[in-house]
């Protein structure tokens with residue numbers, strides 16, 4: 611009810627994604643359409659190989675569909691060139707990858723600073739902003755640790771701090787608790803709920819039913835199609 615007046619910020623219309631592998635074509639997504647409203651908390655679930663990461667990469671503008679359209683804030687994205695896409699990705703979307711994607715042998719602080727380098731934030735503020743973000747995810751005392759000197763949960767929190775640093779409206783997280791013990795996983799989920807209460811739109815992929823049931827909306831994907839929403 612509360613969402614009824616909220617605007618649609620992300621929209622997929624008739625998305626198909628196929629991969630050519632040798633002589634075979636794999637249809638990873640087939641005719642997927644969805645609208646995400648500002649401030650929603652959405653969980654995407656489905657079996658391994660059902661197309662969840664593929665969908666996240668497409669709505670995160672990291673990849674392009676074989677067919678269909680993706681709209682961000684009502685603007686169709688297929689005509690945007692890579693430079694334009696990179697710019698809006700950096701500003702509007704925070705992406706937390708299934709496998710963290712942190713720079714190895716690089717400090718937590720420098721990992722979080724990375725997206726700032728491609729923003730309009732003056733370099734004089736980079737350290738201060740990144741330190742503040744690390745404090746928010748509970749890692750204020752680990753800023754100088756290199757990513758290989760962090761636990762799985764800590765790495766995941768660095769990845770979240772990096773996703774948040776440019777204050778994006780949308781956070782996309784692919785299995786953010788997949789590699790964590792249940793207690794650390796719960797802490798990460800609490801963090802996402804807090805961010806959602808602050809107004810961020812959150813879309814997470816998860817295998818965890820409990821976690822999915824906590825979301826306000828659950829989308830189930832099977833063999834590349836949405837079977838429940």
Ligand SMILES: Nc1ncnc2c1ncn2[C@@H]1O[C@H](COP(=O)(O)OP(=O)(O)OP(=O)(O)O)[C@@H](O)[C@H]1O
Pocket residue numbers: 629630631636637638656657658659660661662663664665
């Ligand atoms: N680059 C690629 N080339 C060929 N096939 C791919 C590629 N990426 C994904 N696929 C295939 O597309 C399908 C969907 O993959 P996807 O990674 O989206 O699944 P998923 O739901 O995220 O699975 P998981 O839960 O294991 O992460 C799978 O059958 C996979 O093998």
Ligand SMILES: [Mg+2]
Pocket residue numbers: 662663664708784
């Ligand atoms: Mg995946």
